[in-house]
Amino acid sequence: MSKTLAYKILEDHLLSGRLVPGEEITIRMDQTLTQDATGTMVYLQLEALDPGRVATELSVSYVDHNTLQSGFMNADDHAFLESVAKRHGIVFSKAGNGICHQLHLEIFGVPGKTLLGSDSHTPTGGGLGMIAIGAGGLDVAVAMAKGTYSLAVPKVIGVHVTGKLRPWVSAKDVILHVLSKLSVKGGVGKIVEYYGDGLSALSVTDRATITNMGAELGATTSVFPSDENTLSYLTAQGRADVWRPLAADPGCVYDETLEIDLSALEPLVALPHSPDNVKSVREAGPVRVNQVAIGSCTNSSFADLMKVAAILKGRSVAPDVSLVIAPGSSAILAKLAENGALADLIRAGARVIECACGPCIGMGQSPRSGGVSLRTFNRNFKGRSGTPDAGIYIVSPETAAWSALSGVLSTGFGGAGEAAGIVLPAAIADEPLKRNEAFFVRDPEADKTNTPVVMGPNIKPFPLNVPLPENLLLRVTMKAGDNITTDDIMPAGTKVLPYRSNVPYMSNFCFETIDTDFPKRCRDVAAEHSAYDGCAIVGGQNYGQGSSREHAALAPLHLGVRCVIAKSFARIHRSNLINSGILPLTFEDPADYDALSQGCELYLEHLPAQLRAGGPVTIRNLADQSTFRAVGAFSSQELDLLFAGGKINLLKGELK
Numbered sequence: 001m002s003k004t005l006a007y008k009i010l011e012d013h014l015l016s017g018r019l020v021p022g023e024e025i026t027i028r029m030d031q032t033l034t035q036d037a038t039g040t041m042v043y044l045q046l047e048a049l050d051p052g053r054v055a056t057e058l059s060v061s062y063v064d065h066n067t068l069q070s071g072f073m074n075a076d077d078h079a080f081l082e083s084v085a086k087r088h089g090i091v092f093s094k095a096g097n098g099i100c101h102q103l104h105l106e107i108f109g110v111p112g113k114t115l116l117g118s119d120s121h122t123p124t125g126g127g128l129g130m131i132a133i134g135a136g137g138l139d140v141a142v143a144m145a146k147g148t149y150s151l152a153v154p155k156v157i158g159v160h161v162t163g164k165l166r167p168w169v170s171a172k173d174v175i176l177h178v179l180s181k182l183s184v185k186g187g188v189g190k191i192v193e194y195y196g197d198g199l200s201a202l203s204v205t206d207r208a209t210i211t212n213m214g215a216e217l218g219a220t221t222s223v224f225p226s227d228e229n230t231l232s233y234l235t236a237q238g239r240a241d242v243w244r245p246l247a248a249d250p251g252c253v254y255d256e257t258l259e260i261d262l263s264a265l266e267p268l269v270a271l272p273h274s275p276d277n278v279k280s281v282r283e284a285g286p287v288r289v290n291q292v293a294i295g296s297c298t299n300s301s302f303a304d305l306m307k308v309a310a311i312l313k314g315r316s317v318a319p320d321v322s323l324v325i326a327p328g329s330s331a332i333l334a335k336l337a338e339n340g341a342l343a344d345l346i347r348a349g350a351r352v353i354e355c356a357c358g359p360c361i362g363m364g365q366s367p368r369s370g371g372v373s374l375r376t377f378n379r380n381f382k383g384r385s386g387t388p389d390a391g392i393y394i395v396s397p398e399t400a401a402w403s404a405l406s407g408v409l410s411t412g413f414g415g416a417g418e419a420a421g422i423v424l425p426a427a428i429a430d431e432p433l434k435r436n437e438a439f440f441v442r443d444p445e446a447d448k449t450n451t452p453v454v455m456g457p458n459i460k461p462f463p464l465n466v467p468l469p470e471n472l473l474l475r476v477t478m479k480a481g482d483n484i485t486t487d488d489i490m491p492a493g494t495k496v497l498p499y500r501s502n503v504p505y506m507s508n509f510c511f512e513t514i515d516t517d518f519p520k521r522c523r524d525v526a527a528e529h530s531a532y533d534g535c536a537i538v539g540g541q542n543y544g545q546g547s548s549r550e551h552a553a554l555a556p557l558h559l560g561v562r563c564v565i566a567k568s569f570a571r572i573h574r575s576n577l578i579n580s581g582i583l584p585l586t587f588e589d590p591a592d593y594d595a596l597s598q599g600c601e602l603y604l605e606h607l608p609a610q611l612r613a614g615g616p617v618t619i620r621n622l623a624d625q626s627t628f629r630a631v632g633a634f635s636s637q638e639l640d641l642l643f644a645g646g647k648i649n650l651l652k653g654e655l656k
């Protein structure tokens, strides 16, 4: 039978289960990646599992999020990460080397391999024909220890691509178009697979921009075939030997399809505050801009920055605009320096900052109050930039650079760019990039399991849950709406991010952007321990979308949250809750959401038996003694995790 490319790669890695949508499978994980902001938890968990050398072919630990070092905290974390990497045969990428996804694409990605990363944008690797999945830290720790990962088989959306992008329209506009069609929930439980003649004019870095932002669709991952363009990219990285051709079987049938004619696209923009709030730049009109930021794992490739340099060369950024550029990797920055493009950027007035996530995660460069910031990033959630009332607009590098010059949201599309005498470099710009070995610490052959773990005072043990009791009496301490992001649940930014290794302290900021009293309310419930078993959160649709950060489960766990009842969940957050032993339940009838309010008391009786029976769980609302039903739809592995009070409890000892 003809198969999709996604299922062919999954089949190659299948260890157990059947490739039937919704069924649980376990696959072999060839590679893992972590970044520092989720990585410290991952490696504390890995140490708890005590596996010796990693079981994967390759595991890489990157430092790219917390590079500011405004106190001892980040430097402590970096030292910890480096010491653990040595102990387990993990490649360590030092701060300053660049953004994990960009670096992984350049240096380690291999067509047809599987990759699990503790970052939601890990699907960037799909641009090279990998099945690359973002997951919670504990799943990545287990993948390193055992070389495996379990997931529910996703459906496959086939995106048929024809035509050719016109000048000033780029890969970012393709994925913004897909987001406008499918929304931030449209990819949940699905893999997005691209195919068709139109792919021949999309380079690997274009494709990586598209697969990167597949995360914003909520998709499990996105994947492109491995073809001549893949070979050209790998050759430029000095890695032609890892290339192999990969494509879907002719005539394979997709669960859903979407048609895109690249020639019909024009420059697009996602307006505040959601990546699927998409309009054309033309329709959005000439919004005045205070800041333009170019970079992030979505748009910081060499080709992207060369386009930006071509637009800025010999011109000046508008007087009231601050332009910030963060290149994706040290190799890209070095090459821009060598070929002179860096000077073009600086002379135009760009503030070139470290090769890191930086402003994307609110680590510096927050816009001014009420300001407008145009960014080539992937997320424009309210407050994520560090300025609660700023408006973040997501655009392509071309639109960003042009707007930086004009001072308003605008584009060189439709002849304006050519009239200004700007010649953009060719779409497929796979120039050789010389990797920066000086930023890597790797000694894969040596057995270093005796290397001591370096733990500074910023690193605290992670919280552990207790096994699921017979009954739960819970108080609702938060009633939230639709599309709550993990940035809402556990904000990042300069104030909070340095405490990613200190869950007790971080939990003080849980839900801070929505309601600063949430942690206190939870602590009050815990203080009344004679009455309550813990707290419950009530949520709307797509609860927990966005980042993979496990902290959005660990901080609530620390605060005593035992259950989240929502209309629907985002994939990674649901897994993180289960891994932490927190029950994620879905309203059987979404209308029951309306009857619940903050402060109400819920009683869940004979839970293990109810869950084992597999049907909906009956929940009593003690406010009026009414009952409603909520669905778990847990696999047998998930039930084991919940009964044990989380993954670490279940696995402890098993690997010794």
Ligand code: MIC
Residues within 6 Å of the ligand: 037, 038, 065, 118, 119, 120, 121, 361, 492, 546, 547, 548, 549
């Ligand atoms: C993000 O873009 O939100 C992050 C920061 O990269 C997160 C990971 C984290 O919270 O550390 C992600 O995308 O998973």
Ligand code: SF4
Residues within 6 Å of the ligand: 065, 099, 119, 121, 296, 297, 298, 356, 357, 360, 361, 377, 378
């Ligand atoms: Fe870093 Fe931003 Fe990419 Fe997250 S989305 S990995 S913060 S650059």
